[in-house]
Amino acid sequence: MSDQNFDMIVIGAGPGGYVAAIRGAQLGLNVACIEREHLGGICLNWGCIPTKAMLRSAEVLNLVQRAKDFGVKVNAPTPDLEAIVKRSRAVAKQLSNGVGYLFRKNKVTSIMGQARLVGTGKVVVTTDDEEQVLHSANIIVATGARARQLPGLESDGKRVWTYKHALQPPHEPKKLLVIGSGAIGIEFASFYNGIGADVTVVEVMERLLPVEDAEIAAFAKKAFERRGMTIREGAKVARLDRHDDKVVVHIETPDSTTEEEFDTVISAVGIVGNVEGLGLSEAGVKVDRSHIVTDPYCRTGVEGLYAVGDVVAGPWLAHKASHEGVMVAEMIAGRDGHPVKPETIAGCTYCHPQIASVGLTEAQAKAAGYDVRVGRFPFQANGKAIALGDSQGLIKTVFDAQTDALLGAHMVGAEVTELIQGYVIGQKLETTGQDLMETVFPHPTLSEMMHESALDANDRVIHY
Incomplete structure (x- = not known):
């Protein structure tokens, strides 16, 4: 077991973590960044980037299908889901590899493994070969989040998917149900609708896109319906009956309960923070509903321990995470902090x-x-x-x-x-x-x- 000392340790290499590590290194700090799965985190590998690549394919298909409107003759175009997914994965890989390059360029020590806090200023990293002990007076937790799984609606990777399954689908959906109309749900609904699936969106709140301005949400709903989507507002998925070739979905509204058959279901009902196995409670870190509690400067209340990104309070957006990571790195390097104001953070949904x-x-x-x-x-x-x-x-x-x-x-x-x-x-x-x-x-x-x-x-x- 080896011991190493650093000026700053970052746990997690997503948009909050890797940006914090690079900024810290730019300011002359000796930085280590620990990641258990992929450099770039969910955003680069399973979120923001690959979904946008797939949505771009659907946009291109839509434009080509309308080519005659622009005076261009094109024979009937058809989507190739396998090729779309292949391009999406290549884009994600390119950017993930880019993070590795940036780490080397900025002399960030990159360690692939599972990290846990084991005392003040001490992190144990379990890798495939050994356990390493890292020491630093400044530690940033940037472990991100994962898809929320509701009881009875858990994904199985076959007929019921999370965003990860939807990015590498085992089959092409023909009749798809999307549970939840937040950004993730609407983006996948838009993509699969764009390549020809019959898509239904169920939202438990009284209107689609509940976090958006009501007038904008109503406009978007009409646009989605013109594109062939079915929108069910104020409705709840109560149960899924799973079969080899279909899912029977029990949908409840205040007035009725119906059963509908779909060949695929995507659950997009929010996220939970990745707080397990980090030793947070032993360190005295407060966690509220799976998210670490911090002050506006991302301080956890434990000396020298910070948290940024999707593992803390929302909005859960990559650009907010990166801004927090830069702020904390600069504070550790002795500069003034510039806290994020949630009301100034833009939200973007890349549907059509x-x-x-x-x-x-x-x-x-x-x-x-x-x-x-x-x-x-x-x-x-x-x-x-x-x-x-x-x-x-x-x-x-x-x-x-x-x-x-x-x-x-x-x-x-x-x-x-x-x-x-x-x-x-x-x-x-x-x-x-x-x-x-x-x-x-x-x-x-x-x-x-x-x-x-x-x-x-x-x-x-x-x-x-």
Whole structure:
């Protein structure tokens, strides 16, 4: 058993952990990063990246199927799921290998193994060959999260899947049920719908996409239904009867219980933090509903022990995890912290149409006591959207009527996951509606709709 000393130890090499390790090394710290499975964590290997690769394939298929609308003749295109998955895995592997390169470039010590805390400033790592003991006064837990499994709805990898199974499917779904309409559920529903599956989405809350602005969610629902999806809101999957070739699903609503047959079910009902086997309770770390409790600076309350990313409180997003990792590494190196404000973190869902948002919804702003002004602008009135042949969408902005501050922005439509960052920067710089109205947006672009939405909030909209 070997002993090694480091200035900083990071447990987990996902978007929070590997970014923290690299930033710490850049600042001159001697850093070790421990990962039990894949460099890059869930995001690069089983989440953000491979799902976007698969969704891109569905987008390309949809565009080719509409080629005649653009004056292009193409013989009937068909999806090749095996090839789509192969490309997705190759993209994930490329980026995971890239993390290894960045570790070597920045002289981060990378250790593959299972870590556990065994006393103040001490981590034992179990690898295939040995146990190593690492010492550091500064330890960051960045172990991420995994799919939540509900009793009776557990995945089996055959007919009932989690996101991992959906990324490497054992068969191509023809009739698919997706349980849950958060980002993960809607993205897989959109992908499989895009390659021809008959898709039903069941959401236990009273409306689809419950964390989004109600108006945006309603717009998205209509768009999904036009694409052939069936949406069941206020419904609960009570039981699954599993068979070799199908699943009989018992769906409850306040008024009735029905049985429907599907060949595949994807469960996307949230996540649980990876807190087991780390020695957290022995170290005195508080855990609340599978997530480590921290202060705004990611401190656990135990001296020298921090936690970042999906293993702490939400929003559970890769970009939030990376920001936290950088902050903690910089604090350890003696710099000031820059805490994450959850209300300034953009949420993006890469379905078709895309959905993106930041800040307060209209309902949240009113509930918080704001007198609001709301602006809207539809894609169908934007020249670039019409030229792209993708003119179904809406941009909505919420302002404080008293101070003119931008409280929130909510979008559905083509490339809104790219557009949203304009509003994120605006919030960071304390942008007002007047600032947005006086900004010159390039033409013709989709971003002009951001300008028009601010104009609309002040009864000055030009093109609608």
